[in-house]
Amino acid sequence: MNPRANLVRIVAKDFVDDTRPVIESAALIAAQAAALLRQGSQVVISVHGLRGVSSSFFNVVLAGVADVLGPDLVNGRFSVDTETVTQRMIFERSLDAFRQPR
Amino acid sequence: MHVSLVGSFDDDARDLKVLLELLAEIHGTKSVRKWRLNCCDTKYLGPWAVSVLYAAYLRAQQLGQHPRIRLPEGPPALKAFCVFAGLSSLFENGPAPNPEHPDCETIPIENFTHASWDRSNRIIQLLKRHTVLGAEREDQIRSCIQEIIQNIVDHSNSPVGGVMSARYFQGSAEIRIGIVDRGIGIAAKVRETSPETTSTQGALQMVIRGGFSSRSRPNNMGLGVSNLFGLISAAGGRIALFTGDAFAESRPGMNAPQICAATSAFPGTGIFFSLPVLP
Numbered sequence: 001m002n003p004r005a006n007l008v009r010i011v012a013k014d015f016v017d018d019t020r021p022v023i024e025s026a027a028l029i030a031a032q033a034a035a036l037l038r039q040g041s042q043v044v045i046s047v048h049g050l051r052g053v054s055s056s057f058f059n060v061v062l063a064g065v066a067d068v069l070g071p072d073l074v075n076g077r078f079s080v081d082t083e084t085v086t087q088r089m090i091f092e093r094s095l096d097a098f099r100q101p102r
Numbered sequence: 103m104h105v106s107l108v109g110s111f112d113d114d115a116r117d118l119k120v121l122l123e124l125l126a127e128i129h130g131t132k133s134v135r136k137w138r139l140n141c142c143d144t145k146y147l148g149p150w151a152v153s154v155l156y157a158a159y160l161r162a163q164q165l166g167q168h169p170r171i172r173l174p175e176g177p178p179a180l181k182a183f184c185v186f187a188g189l190s191s192l193f194e195n196g197p198a199p200n201p202e203h204p205d206c207e208t209i210p211i212e213n214f215t216h217a218s219w220d221r222s223n224r225i226i227q228l229l230k231r232h233t234v235l236g237a238e239r240e241d242q243i244r245s246c247i248q249e250i251i252q253n254i255v256d257h258s259n260s261p262v263g264g265v266m267s268a269r270y271f272q273g274s275a276e277i278r279i280g281i282v283d284r285g286i287g288i289a290a291k292v293r294e295t296s297p298e299t300t301s302t303q304g305a306l307q308m309v310i311r312g313g314f315s316s317r318s319r320p321n322n323m324g325l326g327v328s329n330l331f332g333l334i335s336a337a338g339g340r341i342a343l344f345t346g347d348a349f350a351e352s353r354p355g356m357n358a359p360q361i362c363a364a365t366s367a368f369p370g371t372g373i374f375f376s377l378p379v380l381p
Contacts, residue, residue, distance in 0.1 A: 002152075016219055018218065021216055021218055022219055023254075027314045051240055052241065054248040054329075055252075055323060055326055055329050056256070059325075062321070083237070084241040086242050086298065089332070089336075090325075093325050095198070
């Protein structure tokens with residue numbers, strides 16, 4: 001990442017309402033990430049402390065980021081900080097799927 | 103219509119197949135026709151079978167069939183399970199389940215229509231009452247549940263939503279979970295965007311491989327079922343998925359999931375899995 005750009009860490013857990021649908025919080029996170037990226041920031045989304053993140057969650061987040069960065073999502077301005085092996089596996093599969101031509 | 107379930111219906115694909123054969127007439131009738139399911143002589147019902155029965159019951163109520171289910175009369179452990187799982191309360195006006203009871207190793211059966219974060223809370227709380235659950239294992243369990251539930255909400259068009267049943271087995275240190283919908287099935291959903299898919303087995307191959315999606319939401323990538331099989335295999339668990347006239351199964355020791363034709367069609371999709379829960 002460019003050390004000169006403003007680096008913002010989004011803590012996904014802050015957007016979670018346990019009683020609400022998972023993709024609802026994903027959409028909020030995606031909107032926040034997209035807004036920051038448009039301003040020129042570098043964004044890290046942390047899913048530390050979250051349990052039960054699904055492919056749908058990452059798909060919604062990545063779709064929002066892709067709206068700004070295009071399909072080459074992890075280009076130095078965006079990354080996801082995972083905590084568990086499960087989160088990393090699910091995220092990387094979603095990321096690979098996004099990078100495939102459709 | 104009277105159907106009797108005699109014998110044991112363990113949490114494995116073989117017993118599920120037998121169960122579905124016995125329920126074929128109940129599953130196949132959409133008319134307003136009363137049915138009675140007699141489980142008096144059933145010796146074992148696990149969470150997998152229970153989720154199928156409750157989904158059938160809910161659908162039957164919607165169709166005006168006035169379903170009646172008579173629960174097992176013994177052995178004592180099975181009667182206790184029926185109370186703790188909420189079946190006695192639901193089907194026989196029996197006592198309400200008490201999840202806090204020290205002997206309770208199951209969650210009250212659930213019916214859901216949304217994929218919220220807290221859907222797996224009761225299962226995790228159950229496990230934490232009985233064993234030590236690390237962050238990694240908790241995340242595996244929650245993610246598996248979330249993948250299934252999100253699929254039901256996004257793709258199934260199930261008129262009863264989804265049903266979930268779970269039970270912890272201390273002896274084998276595992277959690278067994280059954281999640282069922284009464285929707286259109288995986289093959290029908292796949293054919294909406296891939297009409298050349300002629301068989302349910304072919305549709306199952308596609309979703310287990312991953313990367314196919316009906317795009318019911320624009321950013322669906324079709325990874326849910328594939329992730330689920332991958333997670334369970336990596337954790338040393340086992341899974342059976344029944345949909346329409348086929349089923350898929352994966353167990354430790356299998357190189358790849360096995361996909362076969364089912365002898366009796368399942369009117370929806372049922373996903374049944376177990377995961378080791380070792381401290």
